[in-house]
Each structure stands twice: as structure tokens, then as C-alpha cells.
């Protein structure tokens with residue numbers, strides 16, 4: 001007879017938003033740590049290419065399906081809600097287009113636990129982090145963004161746009177953090193959460209991670225300046241008190 005181990009329990013719901021990521025979502029799920037502490041929740045945001053079926057075939061614990069595209073923020077929000085409903089004390093976020101290294105979740109969780117952090121932000125610019133492939137100008141863009149974000153947040157974050165995040169699910173019970181707002185349905189939700197977490201005084205740490213830009217493969221669905229503005233506006237609107 002085997003005694004169940006105290007640690008042999010799922011404690012992290014890894015939320016993966018995915019819009020038409022067939023051929024990639026399976027690759028992401030195959031790279032998740034073989035570790036019962038983690039489970040994957042894929043939010044299929046109205047895909048028309050079988051992304052949801054591929055996610056199920058590659059071991060997602062749950063696939064949440066939006067019949068119509070609702071936006072990346074809406075997809076992430078619904079994933080968080082599902083992870084909380086499953087009673088997971090930690091939530092994590094990875095992109096569904098194979099730009100992150102899922103095995104790095106283990107180190108990020110361990111850092112959160114050992115440093116008693118509430119929120120771990122992935123950073124490609126921290127020692128040990130790296131960029132693989134050609135970024136097409138994004139190396140500079142994400143650094144400039146992070147400087148501006150940090151100035152507004154009042155805390156240095158080296159890679160504020162990085163979609164690799166691990167945090168305590170209880171953050172979402174804080175009434176000051178209002179993810180349900182419709183203006184967060186697109187790219188705004190992630191910077192909103194990071195900004196609020198910092199400003200509400202939670203313990204935020206950075207963890208070095210890999211970001212991959214595959215040659216001959218799309219790595220973003222962002223559309224020009226409009227979507228960069230969506231990334232940028234939460235910090236500005238919150239700092240000036242225009243939004244809460």
C-alpha cells in the first residue's frame with residue numbers, strides 16, 4: 001500500500017487562453033510538468049480550428065469553450081473563475097501559442113512558496129531568463145513598456161507584458177481588484193491585474209523565464225497601436241483615477 005503524499009495534490013490551475021492555436025496548444029500541454037500539483041485549464045475562445053479537441057487530446061483537465069470570440073481578457077477571466085471553482089489555491093497563466101516554457105512553472109511556484117510571495121511575474125530580462133528567436137522589435141518595445149509601467153506602478157518590473165504569471169487565487173477575492181469590468185475583455189486584463197496587485201501592497205516577485213519567437217510561425221494576434229494602447233492604458237487610467 002502506498003500512503004498518499006501530503007504534496008500529491010493539485011494546487012495550481014494553469015490557465016491557457018487559446019484562439020485558433022491548433023498545432024500549438026498540444027505542444028504547450030505536452031510540455032507541462034509531469035507533476036500532480038499542476039493541472040491545465042484551456043479556454044477555447046471561439047476557435048474554428050479544433051483547438052479545444054486538441055487540448056482535450058493532450059490532457060487538459062478542463063476545456064472552457066466560448067462559442068464566440070470574447071477576447072483574451074475575457075478568456076483569462078473565465079479560466080480564473082474555473083480554477084477557483086475547482087478549489088485551487090494558486091492560479092498560473094501561460095500563453096497558448098507555445099511562447100512560454102511550461103516546465104518553468106515548477107521553479108516559479110517554488111519561488112512563490114519559499115519567498116512567501118503572492119504573485120510571481122515571469123521575466124525574460126532577469127538573470128537566467130532568455131529570449132529564443134527573433135523578436136521583430138519586441139525586445140525594445142517590451143522594455144520601454146516596462147519602464148513606463150514601473151514608473152506608474154511605483155515598483156520596478158523588468159518585463160511587465162510577460163504573460164507568464166503565478167499568483168494566489170485569493171487575490172481575486174480582494175474587492176479592490178475588479179476583473180469583472182467589461183473594459184478588461186481584451187489585452188487590458190493582464191496589466192490591470194499586475195498593476196492592482198502591486199498597488200494593493202501584495203508581495204510581487206519576478207522569476208526568470210524563457211520567451212520563444214518561432215521562426216515562420218505567428219506569435220501574436222495583436223493588431224497595431226490599438227492593442228498596444230490596451231496594454232498600456234490600465235496603468236495610466238488607474239494611476240490617474242479615471243478607472244478603478
Ligand SMILES: Nc1nc2c(ncn2[C@@H]2O[C@H](COP(=O)(O)OP(=O)(O)O)[C@@H](O)[C@H]2O)c(=O)[nH]1
Pocket residue numbers: 017018019020021045069070071072075095096097099163219220221222
Ligand atoms: N489576441 C487574442 N488572443 C486570444 C484571444 N482569445 C484567446 N487568445 C490567446 O491568448 C494568448 C496570447 O495572445 P497573443 O496574441 O499571442 O499575445 P502576445 O503573445 O502577448 O502578443 C494566445 O494563446 C491566444 O491564442 C483573443 O480574442 N485575442
Ligand SMILES: [Mg+2]
Pocket residue numbers: 095097099219220221
Ligand atoms: Mg503570443
